Amino acid sequence: MNTQEINTTIQRLxxxxxxxxxxxxxxxxxxxRDESNIKANKEGxxxxxxxxxxxxxxxxEREFKENKKEFFTIPEEWLSKNSEFCFxxxxxxQQSKTKIEPDIEYKETWKDLLVKYIFIGVLIFILMSILVGAxxxxxxxx
Structure with missing residues (x-):
């Protein structure tokens, strides 16, 4: 859509x-996060x-100067006054998603390894205890 079509759509809406x-x-x-929702009617x-x-x-229309954040305020006259939070x-x-929020590769830390080995050790201990008990x-x- 071009700018004129978007403006026309906004006005019609x-x-x-x-x-x-x-x-x-x-x-x-x-x-x-899965316990949030939007309540709205068609007009809203x-x-x-x-x-x-x-x-x-x-x-x-914005210039996006170096290290300067650009904001657009959302009017809220018609938003629900009972809304629990509002943007x-x-x-x-102006950048693409990958430049704004690059994918971060998860690296396993020593704490992660420790938890894994402790879990395996406890599991082996339980199985050995069951075997000795039997x-x-x-x-x-x-």
Whole structure:
């Protein structure tokens, strides 16, 4: 999509969806990442999408000077007041995902090895104890 098509889409989304009836909020019912959700109606989703499209257009308009962070504030007049958390702004980047957040290869540390060897040692100890116990019980019976 080009900029004009995106602008047209944003305007259509904002004009066809009332902020008065829009409902959109972020909620968390636990502490894990998998325990977070968005509660929204159709109007709320469309208005939030329009805001994200505005952010995507803003990237082309910013200068991105060296070591200076660029932000785009998300308006929250129509967001749920009961929302447990809210994204106040979007930090803008021009780079690709691999330059922003490079993949980090996991390296096994000595602590990881220690835990693995302790687990194996405990497992061997339990199996040996079971074997000795079985031999002792069989010795008592015969």
């Amino acid at each position: 904002k004009e066809s969806n009332s902020e008065a009836t829009a409902y959109f909020g972020f909620f968390q019912y636990g502490v894990g 989703l469309r208005l939030y999408a329009a805001n994200l499209l505005e952010v995507s257009l803003e990237i082309d 106040e702004y979007v930090e803008l980047f 031999i002792t019980i069989i010795g008592w019976l015969f």
